[in-house]
Amino acid sequence: MxxxxxxxxxxxxxxxxxxxxxxxxxxxxxxxxxxxxxxxxxxxxxxxxxxxxxxxxxxxxxxxxxxxxxxxxxxxxxxxxxxxxxxxxxxxxxxxxxxxxTLLARLIDIVSGIFTPFIGVMAASGIMKGLLALAIACGWLTDKSGTYQIWYAASDALFFFFPLFIGYTAGQKFGGSPFITMVIGGALTHPLMIQAFEASQSASGVKEYFLGIPIIFINYSSSVIPIILSSWVSCEIEKRVKLRLPLAVRSFLTPVVCLAVVVPLTFLGIGPLATWLSQLLAEGYELIYRFAPWLAGAALGAVWQICVIFGLHWGLVPLIFNNLAVLGQDSMLPMILPAVMGQVGAVLGIFLYSKDPQQKALAGSSFSAGIFGITEPAIYGLTLPLRRPFIIGCVAGSVGGAIVGFAGSHSYSFGMANIFTLIQIIPSTGIDSTVWGAFIGNALAIMIGCVGTYCWGRSVGTSLPTTIAETSPPEATVSDEPSSSIILTPLVGQIVQVEEIPDPTFSGGLLGKGIGILPSKGEVRAPFSGTVESLFLTKHALGLRSDQGVELLIHVGIDTVKLAGAPFTAHVQEGDRIHPGDLLLTFDCQAIIDAGLSLVTPILITNSDDFGEVDCLASGEVTEQQPLLLIKA
Structure with a gap:
C-alpha cells in the first residue's frame, strides 16, 4: 500500500x-x-x-x-x-x-479523542493481566514470585497511572497544553497524596487542610472522571490566562497559574465531586445489571455492533473504565464479546458457502481479524452489504450475551472485546462457573452466526454488489452440474506446486485446489470458454467461470494488491464472454519484482469441493494454452 x-x-x-x-x-x-x-x-x-x-x-x-x-x-x-x-x-x-x-455527538467525540491514542496499549495491558490470571489459576506462577511481580507491574502501570495518560490526551482534546494536564494527573497519583489517603483511612484518621479548608483525600489511581474534569478546567483557565499575560512571561507563568489553581481545586472539590459521580454511575449500572443480567447481556449483544457502525460505542467505554475503577470488575465487556463472535461466526458461514473467490478471500481474512476484535472488515466488507448475515450475527450476539449475563461473568481488566477477553474474566480464585458460562455463550454465538448464515444468509445475495457482476451475458450457457473438463495454461512460465506458494492462504488450500505458475511473460490468457465473474479493483486478480461450472481464481503474484493496480492492465470487464487464448490481463513483471513481491501466481479451483479430483497435467516449463489441470466430476 x-x-x-x-x-x-x-x-x-x-x-x-x-x-x-x-x-x-x-x-x-x-x-x-x-x-x-x-x-x-x-x-x-x-x-x-x-x-x-x-x-x-x-x-x-x-x-x-x-x-x-x-x-x-x-x-x-x-x-x-x-x-x-x-x-x-x-x-x-x-x-x-x-x-x-448535539450533546451526545460532542460527548462521543470527546471520549473517543481522549482514549483512542492509547487504545492499543490498553488492550495489551489487559491481555497481559488476563494471561497472568490464567498462570495463577493453572499454578504456573505464584503472586509472590519475581517473574509475576515484574510482569504484573508491566500490565498494571498504565491503569495505576491512568490520570497521567488521560491528562495528556485530555489536554490535547480540550485544546490546552497536554503537559500541564499531565502534571495535574501526576499530582493525583503522587506518592505523598497516596500516603495522605492511607493515613486518612487509618484508625487515627489524620486530618489535613489547605489554607484552612479541610482536604478529602481519595486514591485517584486508575480513576477516569476526576482527571478529565480537571483537564477541562485547566484548559479553560489556560486559554484565558494566555490572553492576559505578556508574551515574554507567558510560557512559564501560564503553567504556574494553572497548576497553582487547578491542583488544589481538584483535591478540594473536583476530585470528591467526580468520585461521587463515578460511584453513582457504577451503582446505577449495577442496579440495572442485577435486575436482569441476562436481559442486559441480550440487549448489549444485539446492539453493540450497530453502535460500532455509528461510532456510538464510545459512549459506553467510560462506563467500563468506571466500573473497573470503582468496583474492581466490569460485567459489560464480557457481554459485548458475543456480539463480536456473532459477526465472526457470520463471516465463517459466508466463507463456507461462498463460491466467489474475492468474497471467500475477504471472509477468510475478516474471520481472523474478527477473532482479535477487529470487526470492521467483516461488517463493512461482508455482513452489512449482504444484510441478512449481519442480522443473524446480531441475533447470535444477543443469545450469547444473554448466556454470559446469566452466568454473571466479569472482566477484571480493560481490553478490546476479542478472544483474549476470555482470559481476562478469570477471577483471582481461579476458573469457575462464570468463566465456563462465558465460554459457552461465545461458542454459541459463533455457532449460531455460522450455521444461521450458512443456512439462511444466502437468499439476499451471495456476492459483493460493488465488485461482482450480478448478471450473466445471454450467450453464456453455464451448466449447473459439474462435469470433467481441462484447464489450459493461462500463463507462460515455471510450474510451482501449490504447497510451495509463499502464502499460507493459497498453499494451505483454503481457497481450493490448484497449481502455481512463476510467469516469464506478463500476460494472462483465458484457459477455457466461459465468463469473467469478477475483476478485482486493483486488477491483480480475476475470477472466471467455465461453461462446465468450474470457478477459477487467477491471482497474479503474492500481496500485489499493495501495488494498487499500477503494473496491471485489464483487457476484459466483469460479465465479458471469453474463449481460450483471449487476452485477459497484462502486467509488468519487473515492476512487481522491484516492489519486492513474489511473481508466483496461484491458479485455484475455488469450487473444487464440487468435483471429485483435480489433477495437474503439466510440470516444469509451460507454454501458452497447453493442458494444465484435469477436473474430474
Whole structure:
C-alpha cells in the first residue's frame, strides 16, 4: 500500500488539510473532526480500494482503513502539518459547526479523542493481566514470585497511572497544553497524596487542610472522571490566562497559574465531586445489571455492533473504565464479546458457502481479524452489504450475551472485546462457573452466526454488489452440474506446486485446489470458454467461470494488491464472454519484482469441493494454452 498516495487522496476527500480541526485513529479507523463536514467527498473516498467504509457519526467523519490505519495516519499527519492536531485554533466556521452538534455527538467525540491514542496499549495491558490470571489459576506462577511481580507491574502501570495518560490526551482534546494536564494527573497519583489517603483511612484518621479548608483525600489511581474534569478546567483557565499575560512571561507563568489553581481545586472539590459521580454511575449500572443480567447481556449483544457502525460505542467505554475503577470488575465487556463472535461466526458461514473467490478471500481474512476484535472488515466488507448475515450475527450476539449475563461473568481488566477477553474474566480464585458460562455463550454465538448464515444468509445475495457482476451475458450457457473438463495454461512460465506458494492462504488450500505458475511473460490468457465473474479493483486478480461450472481464481503474484493496480492492465470487464487464448490481463513483471513481491501466481479451483479430483497435467516449463489441470466430476 502506497501510504503517501493514499494520504493525499484521503486529505482531498475530507476537504483538504485546512478543513481538519484535528484527527486521531483507533484500531481500524481514521477519526476526523472537520470544520465544514459538507466539504467532504464521501463518494470519492468510498471508491478508494484501500478504504473499507466511510461513516459520518457522533460528530466525527470516520474513514475505515483496517489494520494499516496507523501507517496511513502517520502519512496524513506528515502531509497535513503539526497544526492539524491543535483544536485550540478553531475558526469561526468550526465554532458554528460545534454549536450545531448535539450533546451526545460532542460527548462521543470527546471520549473517543481522549482514549483512542492509547487504545492499543490498553488492550495489551489487559491481555497481559488476563494471561497472568490464567498462570495463577493453572499454578504456573505464584503472586509472590519475581517473574509475576515484574510482569504484573508491566500490565498494571498504565491503569495505576491512568490520570497521567488521560491528562495528556485530555489536554490535547480540550485544546490546552497536554503537559500541564499531565502534571495535574501526576499530582493525583503522587506518592505523598497516596500516603495522605492511607493515613486518612487509618484508625487515627489524620486530618489535613489547605489554607484552612479541610482536604478529602481519595486514591485517584486508575480513576477516569476526576482527571478529565480537571483537564477541562485547566484548559479553560489556560486559554484565558494566555490572553492576559505578556508574551515574554507567558510560557512559564501560564503553567504556574494553572497548576497553582487547578491542583488544589481538584483535591478540594473536583476530585470528591467526580468520585461521587463515578460511584453513582457504577451503582446505577449495577442496579440495572442485577435486575436482569441476562436481559442486559441480550440487549448489549444485539446492539453493540450497530453502535460500532455509528461510532456510538464510545459512549459506553467510560462506563467500563468506571466500573473497573470503582468496583474492581466490569460485567459489560464480557457481554459485548458475543456480539463480536456473532459477526465472526457470520463471516465463517459466508466463507463456507461462498463460491466467489474475492468474497471467500475477504471472509477468510475478516474471520481472523474478527477473532482479535477487529470487526470492521467483516461488517463493512461482508455482513452489512449482504444484510441478512449481519442480522443473524446480531441475533447470535444477543443469545450469547444473554448466556454470559446469566452466568454473571466479569472482566477484571480493560481490553478490546476479542478472544483474549476470555482470559481476562478469570477471577483471582481461579476458573469457575462464570468463566465456563462465558465460554459457552461465545461458542454459541459463533455457532449460531455460522450455521444461521450458512443456512439462511444466502437468499439476499451471495456476492459483493460493488465488485461482482450480478448478471450473466445471454450467450453464456453455464451448466449447473459439474462435469470433467481441462484447464489450459493461462500463463507462460515455471510450474510451482501449490504447497510451495509463499502464502499460507493459497498453499494451505483454503481457497481450493490448484497449481502455481512463476510467469516469464506478463500476460494472462483465458484457459477455457466461459465468463469473467469478477475483476478485482486493483486488477491483480480475476475470477472466471467455465461453461462446465468450474470457478477459477487467477491471482497474479503474492500481496500485489499493495501495488494498487499500477503494473496491471485489464483487457476484459466483469460479465465479458471469453474463449481460450483471449487476452485477459497484462502486467509488468519487473515492476512487481522491484516492489519486492513474489511473481508466483496461484491458479485455484475455488469450487473444487464440487468435483471429485483435480489433477495437474503439466510440470516444469509451460507454454501458452497447453493442458494444465484435469477436473474430474
Amino acid at each position: 502506497d501510504y503517501q498516495s493514499l494520504a493525499k487522496k484521503i486529505l482531498a476527500g475530507v476537504g483538504g488539510k485546512d478543513n481538519i480541526s484535528h484527527f486521531v485513529h483507533c484500531a481500524t479507523r481514521l477519526r476526523f473532526k472537520l470544520k465544514q463536514p459538507e466539504l467532504a467527498d464521501t463518494k470519492a473516498l468510498k471508491q478508494l480500494p484501500e478504504v473499507i467504509a466511510v461513516v459520518n457519526s457522533g460528530g466525527q467523519f470516520q474513514v475505515v482503513i483496517g489494520n494499516q490505519v496507523n501507517e496511513v495516519w502517520e502519512a496524513i499527519k506528515a502531509l497535513s502539518g503539526e497544526g492539524t492536531n491543535s483544536p485550540n485554533t478553531a475558526s469561526e466556521t468550526e465554532t458554528q459547526s460545534r454549536e450545531k452538534t
